[in-house]
Amino acid sequence: MSAIDTLPPLREVIAAHGLSARKSLGQNFLLDLNLTAKIARAAGDLTGADVLEIGPGPGGLTRGLLAEGARRVLAVEKDTRCLPALEEIAQAYPGRLTVLNADALEIEPLAHLTPPIRIVANLPYNVGTELLIRWLTPAEWPPVWDSLTLMFQREVAERIVARPGSKAYGRLALLAQWRCEAQIVMHLPPSAFTPPPKVSSAVVHISALPEPRYPADAATLERVVARAFNQRRKMLRAALKGMAPDIEDRLIAAGIKPTDRAETVGLEQFCALARTLDA
Template structure:
C-alpha cells in the first residue's frame, strides 16, 4: 500500500509549531524546486550517505530523500522539529536517520559510513565554525555543498589581493577546491533574511595533509590576518623569529597577509611545523 502524500511544508510547519527562531539563526527554504536544485548540486548521490545539518521543517531533507542517496542523516538542535522529521522518515522507508543534538559536537566520520557527502542549509550563526571543523576532517567526505550568507561564501572562494580574501579562504582552499554554485535572494526564505545567501560546493583535494600542518596553517593565518593592516614582519611576531621565518620562505616582510597565495601560506606553515620539531 503506497504511503499517503506528504503535507505541504506550510501545513507541516503549522502542525508542528515550527515558527522560525531568530536565536537559532533559522530561515526556512520552502520552495521545493529550489531544494531539488540544491540537492542536484551535490550529485551524484547514488549510494552516498548524506549529512544534513539544521533541516528544520525538512524542505531540503525531502529533496535529498527523493534523490538516489542511500541514507540521509539529519542533525537538528531544535526539538520542535524532531517529531516532524520522524514522520518524514516513515514516509521514505527508513532512509532518514534523525539525530537530536548540536552539530558542532557531532563526529560526522563516526556517524555516517563512507561514502559520505554533506549537504546543508547551515544556520547563519554557526556556519563558519562548522566549516572549519569539517575542513579538519575533509578527507572523510567526497564533497560538501553548503549554504551560507553570501558574504561568508565570498570569503571562502576569494582570491588573493581581493576584498574578501582572508583566513577562511586560505584554510578552505588549502583543503578543497571551492566554487560558488548558486545565489539566493532574501525572498527565497521564510522569514527573509537581510542579506543574500549562496551555495558553495567544496571538493576535498585527493591528498590529505598531515593534521599538524593544518594546525600550523591555522596558527599562521590567525597571526597574519589578526593584524591584516600590518606588514607581515610585524603581524607574524607572535610566532617568534618572524623575519627569519619570512626569509626562509622567500617572502618579503613588507608584504601584507592579503597578498599571499595559499601556497605561500602553506610554505610558512611548513616552516613553522619544522621549527617546532
Template sequence: MSNSPSLPPLREVIKRHGLTANRALGQNFLFDTQLLDRIAAIPGPLEGEQVFEVGPGPGGLTRALLQAGAEVTAVERDERCLPALDELDACFPNQLKVINADALQIDLKARFSRPFHIISNLPYNVGSALLVKWLSQPTWPPLWKSLTLMFQREVADRIVAAPGSSAYGRLSILAQWRCDAKLAMPVHRSAFTPPPKVMSAVVYLTPREQPPGVNPATLERLTQAAFSQRRKMLRQSLKGLPGALEALDIAAIDPTRRPETVSVEEFVALARQLDEVN
C-alpha cells in the same frame, strides 16, 4: 530517483506543528521545492548515497535529499522540529536518521562507515565554525566526498575569494589549500521565511590531495595571526607567533607584504617552514 510518497506542502507542516524560525539558532526556512531540488542536485546523483545534513529544521532540504534517493543522517538541535522530521522518517522508511544534538559535537567518523556527502542549509550562527572543523581534521583525504553548504553571501565570498580581494582571508586559505571551492549558486533573501537581512549563496567544495608536510593546526594558527591585523604588514601581525619571522625569511616572503596579497600556496609554504623552525 526513488519512488517518492506524496507529501503535504511544507508550509502546511510548519503551520500544523506551530513552527517559527528561531533567530537565536540561526534558522531561516526554505519552502521553494524547485530551489531545494537544485541544491540537492549540486553534488550529482544521490541515489544510494549517504548524506549528512545539519539543521534540517522542518525538513525542506531533507525532503529533496530523500526524494533524490539519499540515505540521510540529519542532526537537529531544535526539539520543536523533531515531530515534523519524524513524519518524513515514516514516509521514507530506512532512509532517514535524525539525531537531536549540537552538530559541533558530532563525531562523523563514528557515524559513517563509508564515504558520504555533507549537504546543508547551515544555521548562520555555526556555519563558519563547522566548515573550519571539517576542513581542519588531521587526516586527509576526509571521509566526506563533497560539501554543499548554504552560507550568508559574505561568508560564501570569503570561502572562494582570490588573493588581493577584500574578501580574501583565513576562510579562503583554509578552504582552498585542501579543496577545490566554487560558488555553486546565489540565493536571494526573499527565498527564505523569514527573509534574512542579507543574501545567501551555496558553496561547493571537493577535497583534493593535501600539500605534503603541513600541519592543519599550524596553518590555522598562522592565518589567525596574519588576518587578525589584516591591514598591517606580515612582520607586524606575525611577530607574536614564535618562529614566524624566521619562517618568512626562509620561505622568501617579503615581511612588508600585507596578508591579503599572500597566496594560498605561500601560506602553505610558510606553515611548513614554521613547523620546521619550531
C-alpha cells in the same frame, strides 16, 4: 507516485506543527521544493552515498536529498518542534532517514555514517562557520567526507572562494583552498526564505582533494594564517613577530617580502612559510 508526492506542502506542515522560525536558533526556512531539489542536485550523484544534514527544520532539503536517491540521510535537528514533521518524512522513506535530536556542535555525527559521505545543509547562520572549520580541519586527511554542499550568508560564501588581493580573502579561503576545490554554485535572495533574512545567501560546493595542494604541517599553517590575518593591516614582519626571532629571514626564504600584508600573500607562499618555520 513517488514518496515525496505523498507528503503535504511545507507551509501546511509548518502551520500544523506550529513551526515559526526562531531567530535564537538561526532559523530561516527554505520552503520552495524546486530550490531544495536544486541544492540536492548540486551535491552531485547521491545514489549510494550517506548524507549528513544539519538543521533540517521542517525538512524541505531533506525531501530533496531523499528524492535525489541518497542511500541514507542523517538529519541532526536541535529544535524538538521539528521532530514530528521529520518523522512524517521518515515514514514516507522507510529505513532511509534517521533523525538525531541534538546540537551539531556537541556531537560527532559523522561517526554514525558509512562512506561515501556527503554533507549537505542549509546551515543555521549562527553555527555555520564553526561547523565548516571543523570539517576542514580533521585530525587526518583525506577526511571521511567526500564533499560539502552548504548554504551560507553570501558574505561567508565569498570568503570561502576569495583570492589574494580581495577584501574577502583571509583564513577561511586558505583553510578551504589548501585541501579542497571550492566554488559558489547557487545564489539565493532573501525572499526565498521564511522569514526573509536581511542578507542574501549562496550555496558553496567544496570537494576534498586527496592531498593538500602544497606540503605544510596543518597546525603550523593554521597558526601562521591566524596570526597573519588577526592583524591584517600590519606588515607581516610585525604581525608574525613572535613566531621566530629571525622572522624576516624566514619570510624572505618563503618568497614573501617582510613588508607584505597578509591579504596579498598566496596559499603557496603561506605553505612555504609554514615549512620554513618547522625547519
